[in-house]
Amino acid sequence: xxxxxxKYDRQLRIWGEQGQAALEKASICLLNxxxxxxxxxxxxxxxxxxxxxxxxxxxxEEGDLGNNFMVDEASVGQSKAKCVCAFLxxxxxxxxxxxxxxxxxxxxxxxxxxxxxxxxxxxxxxxEDSMVKLDxxxxxxxVILLFARSYxxxxxxRISVKEHTVIESKPDHFLDDLRxxxxxxxxxxxxxxxxxxxxxxxVHKHTPYIIILVKLAEEWANTHGGNLPxxxxxxxxxxxxxxxxxxxxxxxxxxxxxxxxxxxFSPQGTGPNLQKIIxxxxxEVDSSSSDFWVMVAALKEFIANEGGxxxxxxxxxxxxxxxxxxxxxxxxxxxxxxxxxxxxxxQKVRNxxxxxxxxxxxxxxxxxxxxxKNARKLAVCRYRLIEDEFNSPVQPExxxxxxxxxxxxxxxxxxxxxxxxxxxxxxxxxxxxxxRFAANYNKFPGQFDGEMDEDISRLKTTAVGLLxxxxxxxxxxxxxxINEMCRYGASELHAVAAFVGGVASQEVIKLxxxxxxxxxxxxxxxGIDHKSQLLLL
Amino acid sequence: xxxxxxxxxxxxxxxxxxxxxxLVGPTFEAGTELRDDLKEYVRVLVIGAGGxxxxxxxxxxxxxxxxxxxxxxxxxxxxxxxxxxxxxxEDVGKPKAEVAAKKVMERVNGVDIKPHFCRIEDKPISFxxxxxxxxxxxxxxxxxxxxxxxxxxxxxxxSDDNPREETIKPMVDGGTxxxxxxxxxxxxxxxPCFECTIWLFPPQVKFPLCTLAETPRxxxxxxxxxxxxxxxxxxxxxxxxxxxxxxxxxxYSEAVKRAELFGIPGVTYSLTQGVVKNxxxxxxxxxxxxxxxCALETLKLVSGCSKTLSNYLTYNGVEGLHTKVTxxxxxxxxxVCGPGVLIELEASVTLKKFIGLLEDHPKLLLTRVSVTxxxxxxxxxxxxxxxxxxxxxxxxxxxELMSKSPxxxxxxxxxxxxxxxxxxxxxxxxxxxxxxxxxTDMDMAGGA
Numbered sequence: 001x002x003x004x005x006x007k008y009d010r011q012l013r014i015w016g017e018q019g020q021a022a023l024e025k026a027s028i029c030l031l032n033x034x035x036x037x038x039x040x041x042x043x044x045x046x047x048x049x050x051x052x053x054x055x056x057x058x059x060x061e062e063g064d065l066g067n068n069f070m071v072d073e074a075s076v077g078q079s080k081a082k083c084v085c086a087f088l089x090x091x092x093x094x095x096x097x098x099x100x101x102x103x104x105x106x107x108x109x110x111x112x113x114x115x116x117x118x119x120x121x122x123x124x125x126x127x128e129d130s131m132v133k134l135d136x137x138x139x140x141x142x143v144i145l146l147f148a149r150s151y152x153x154x155x156x157x158r159i160s161v162k163e164h165t166v167i168e169s170k171p172d173h174f175l176d177d178l179r180x181x182x183x184x185x186x187x188x189x190x191x192x193x194x195x196x197x198x199x200x201x202x203v204h205k206h207t208p209y210i211i212i213l214v215k216l217a218e219e220w221a222n223t224h225g226g227n228l229p230x231x232x233x234x235x236x237x238x239x240x241x242x243x244x245x246x247x248x249x250x251x252x253x254x255x256x257x258x259x260x261x262x263x264x265f266s267p268q269g270t271g272p273n274l275q276k277i278i279x280x281x282x283x284e285v286d287s288s289s290s291d292f293w294v295m296v297a298a299l300k301e302f303i304a305n306e307g308g309x310x311x312x313x314x315x316x317x318x319x320x321x322x323x324x325x326x327x328x329x330x331x332x333x334x335x336x337x338x339x340x341x342x343x344x345x346x347q348k349v350r351n352x353x354x355x356x357x358x359x360x361x362x363x364x365x366x367x368x369x370x371x372x373k374n375a376r377k378l379a380v381c382r383y384r385l386i387e388d389e390f391n392s393p394v395q396p397e398x399x400x401x402x403x404x405x406x407x408x409x410x411x412x413x414x415x416x417x418x419x420x421x422x423x424x425x426x427x428x429x430x431x432x433x434x435x436r437f438a439a440n441y442n443k444f445p446g447q448f449d450g451e452m453d454e455d456i457s458r459l460k461t462t463a464v465g466l467l468x469x470x471x472x473x474x475x476x477x478x479x480x481x482i483n484e485m486c487r488y489g490a491s492e493l494h495a496v497a498a499f500v501g502g503v504a505s506q507e508v509i510k511l512x513x514x515x516x517x518x519x520x521x522x523x524x525x526x527g528i529d530h531k532s533q534l535l536l537l
Numbered sequence: 538x539x540x541x542x543x544x545x546x547x548x549x550x551x552x553x554x555x556x557x558x559x560l561v562g563p564t565f566e567a568g569t570e571l572r573d574d575l576k577e578y579v580r581v582l583v584i585g586a587g588g589x590x591x592x593x594x595x596x597x598x599x600x601x602x603x604x605x606x607x608x609x610x611x612x613x614x615x616x617x618x619x620x621x622x623x624x625x626x627e628d629v630g631k632p633k634a635e636v637a638a639k640k641v642m643e644r645v646n647g648v649d650i651k652p653h654f655c656r657i658e659d660k661p662i663s664f665x666x667x668x669x670x671x672x673x674x675x676x677x678x679x680x681x682x683x684x685x686x687x688x689x690x691x692x693x694x695x696s697d698d699n700p701r702e703e704t705i706k707p708m709v710d711g712g713t714x715x716x717x718x719x720x721x722x723x724x725x726x727x728x729p730c731f732e733c734t735i736w737l738f739p740p741q742v743k744f745p746l747c748t749l750a751e752t753p754r755x756x757x758x759x760x761x762x763x764x765x766x767x768x769x770x771x772x773x774x775x776x777x778x779x780x781x782x783x784x785x786x787x788x789y790s791e792a793v794k795r796a797e798l799f800g801i802p803g804v805t806y807s808l809t810q811g812v813v814k815n816x817x818x819x820x821x822x823x824x825x826x827x828x829x830x831c832a833l834e835t836l837k838l839v840s841g842c843s844k845t846l847s848n849y850l851t852y853n854g855v856e857g858l859h860t861k862v863t864x865x866x867x868x869x870x871x872x873v874c875g876p877g878v879l880i881e882l883e884a885s886v887t888l889k890k891f892i893g894l895l896e897d898h899p900k901l902l903l904t905r906v907s908v909t910x911x912x913x914x915x916x917x918x919x920x921x922x923x924x925x926x927x928x929x930x931x932x933x934x935x936x937e938l939m940s941k942s943p944x945x946x947x948x949x950x951x952x953x954x955x956x957x958x959x960x961x962x963x964x965x966x967x968x969x970x971x972x973x974x975x976x977t978d979m980d981m982a983g984g985a
């Protein structure tokens with residue numbers, strides 16, 4: 001067996017050992033192991049999830065050999081779940097793999113308690129009726145659910161869980177927490193020990209830009225009634241002030257100060273995303289509150305009191321031109337403030353835990369520290385029940401997608417608004433119409449050759465009925481797209497399944513590691529021209 | 538009516554290939570003939586058998602293609618196993634291309650995959666012209682740039698400077714980094730080539746040497762000091778090999794010493810490897826997404842069975858899920874996919890002098906130049922046998938070597954750029970001989 005640290009090196013660099021440990025603890029259930037399901041699971045088994053359970057009641061057919069890598073010639077006639085499971089096990093012997101030869105649709109009907117044993121359920125290729133039932137079961141049992149579906153050149157991915165909270169959202173671009181326009185006393189004192197007008201050229205060009213900006217912002221404020229620049233002209237003048245302090249034109253630290261001067265003007269305090277979280281009613285904590293919300297409640301108190309409107313300091317600084325000594329000392333100044341803020345926060349968390357009747361030590365120091373470091377980047381994701389989305393989609397959003405002219409020009413025909421030939425929302429409506437069609441006629445539109453013309457007109461009627469039910473009777477779908485949907489005939493193309501499975505597995509990893517932010521809404525893959533879309537219904 | 542195709546292994550793909558549609562490419566003709574043509578006549582080259590390559594071979598094998606070839610110079614490593622699903626622990630050390638080809642052929646009946654365990658530069662240019670389409674699953678800008686220049690080298694323009702359709706060699710390119718990736722279509726002469734949009738790949742920032750030597754501040758600075766400065770000081774003449782664990786261990790322990798000296802936290806063995814080898818994090822899911830998009834576009838480009846991506850897709854799963862299609866435009870002045878750099882010469886210029894001119898040409902700056910004209914090697918730098926065979930051409934006038942053609946296309950390969958940024962490339966030149974036009978026209982008229 002390979003050393004896991006080496007084998008997983010390229011992903012440990014993304015989600016670290018904590019993320020990996022979460023994956024290795026997770027138990028995942030897959031419903032239906034056609035190409036969409038088996039490709040999703042393949043990506044997770046390679047990454048080292050703890051255990052998988054493959055549920056599928058069908059036998060391998062000749063047709064499966066043309067789209068599923070996990071079955072082969074010798075599998076024909078055998079249980080598909082068994083064959084797929086055996087191949088997946090071969091990919092990673094650290095994963096516990098098992099299979100259940102049963103039809104997911106029946107399992108959902110007859111054994112709802114089955115699902116409560118899993119961390120997460122991946123339901124592939126389910127039709128609307130089963131989706132709705134499974135969603136209720138998983139919501140009740142507090143199991144994370146993810147739907148994935150491939151249909152011709154289109155696909156759908158949808159997460160369903162009541163609430164998913166993220167501390168380590170690890171955004172790509174986020175403003176450094178430097179407090180340049182609001183330095184705390186120690187940072188101000190540190191800056192005071194440094195003289196920008198020093199005659200020593202070596203010292204001058206090795207003064208970090210943080211110090212330059214803190215000092216010059218103060219200098220500016222002293223001559224402008226205590227205010228920082230606010231107009232474009234004033235900002236330009238401040239840049240000129242920075243430039244005027246340069247001794248030679250090649251001083252990198254001053255160039256960096258000019259470039260970073262915008263950081264002086266970033267708004268103080270909490271941003272709108274964090275504000276929304278702080279204002280959430282979940283901050284009124286009780287014994288049933290999650291660790292996350294207990295810490296948010298502590299954060300709310302901190303911001304209102306000790307923080308003076310600010311979150312705990314993050315405590316790290318970016319690399320910048322500087323002497324080693326000044327940089328290290330500056331780094332220590334930031335770390336010391338972060339540590340002090342953390343201690344205040346820790347006390348608040350412990351007090352709150354006590355107040356709600358929990359063990360004050362029940363949230364670890366490391367977790368509180370991580371929470372403080374990421375306080376500005378917290379995320380809360382909530383998902384509607386799929387039943388609610390299906391029965392009463394968010395009307396303004398739906399109307400917006402139906403009239404979105406970004407994706408083509410609307411044609412007016414017979415006073416109906418006809419959608420452009422090819423839109424994500426059109427595909428979404430037609431996929432749902434195809435499920436209604438299947439419920440009525442016991443086959444998918446275009447599933448069989450020779451019944452195309454009839455199916456096209458029936459699918460159109462079904463789609464019109466669905467649009468009416470959704471309160472969109474002013475809209476119509478293009479004939480070309482209806483025709484296209486029938487052409488697909490419920491085929492599960494390997495490349496589409498691999499794409500949809502890739503998206504699904506990436507979302508599963510985010511959900512299990514509790515790192516990065518999972519997608520919101522319903523993702524519609526548009527394999528025609530890749531103009532895919534997230535629908536927030 | 539019974540579903541005649543339900544028990545065929547092309548059950549699903551048949552829906553797309555045998556049925557007509559309205560949202561399809563202009564050349565699409567649904568039917569069994571199309572399906573058979575994909576099987577029999579279409580040859581696809583996959584470049585790279587790594588994270589993207591493994592997925593691409595599987596996806597293409599299931600997309601109706603039967604004749605695939607794959608080229609990769611690497612051997613399998615343990616760190617590949619978290620995503621390159623065709624490889625097992627017992628395959629470590631074997632050539633990626635060979636194992637990947639074998640594994641896919643074992644599981645997908647009827648597909649033929651020919652592996653090439655070599656560098657992309659080792660293949661003659663003519664090798665690349667044999668394929669209908671080239672799919673790139675690479676992780677380096679240099680390799681992409683090379684293949685792009687080769688594919689664009691096949692492109693010919695007519696007298697109105699419009700690309701000749703039959704000379705267009707389409708490429709589909711994918712790339713990933715962590716939760717992000719891109720897929721794009723390159724139709725040389727029609728959509729922007731890799732070089733037209735080279736700015737999408739900004740050069741890697743390097744630390745100034747004086748920072749490493751005098752004012753280190755981060756763990757990475759300490760590592761690069763050990764790697765770039767200390768190594769050479771101590772091991773005079775011995776080249777650092779990033780794949781030698783002893784070398785890496787040495788750099789790590791030197792970096793630790795330096796970090797302690799300056800009070801800098803954070804040097805770990807893992808970070809040392811990351812910095813020295815410039816490791817890009819990679820995961821199975823993103824590779825699967827990008828490869829699938831590339832394979833799907835390959836199928837659509839070749840068969841016309843749907844519309845195609847126009848022309849650049851980005852995928853970002855870091856914060857939620859964002860996909861975006863951008864229609865980039867060609868750089869009309871592009872050296873690589875444009876009609877070619879115009880070189881005006883006196884008829885007396887020898888091949889040797891011509892090669893010398895390319896070295897100084899401000900747009901080209903080419904060294905170690907090999908020259909071909911209409912598929913004939915005029916001068917080859919390597920291998921030695923060919924060099925010797927073509928050496929005598931150096932003192933002949935280029936005009937004679939080009940059969941006294943007054944104007945024509947010459948292909949050259951060599952190293953472009955200066956100093957340590959040199960890289961292999963291929964360029965197309967439009968050579969025009971001064972004052973020859975009229976005479977030759979008359980000669981041609983006489984000979985007709």
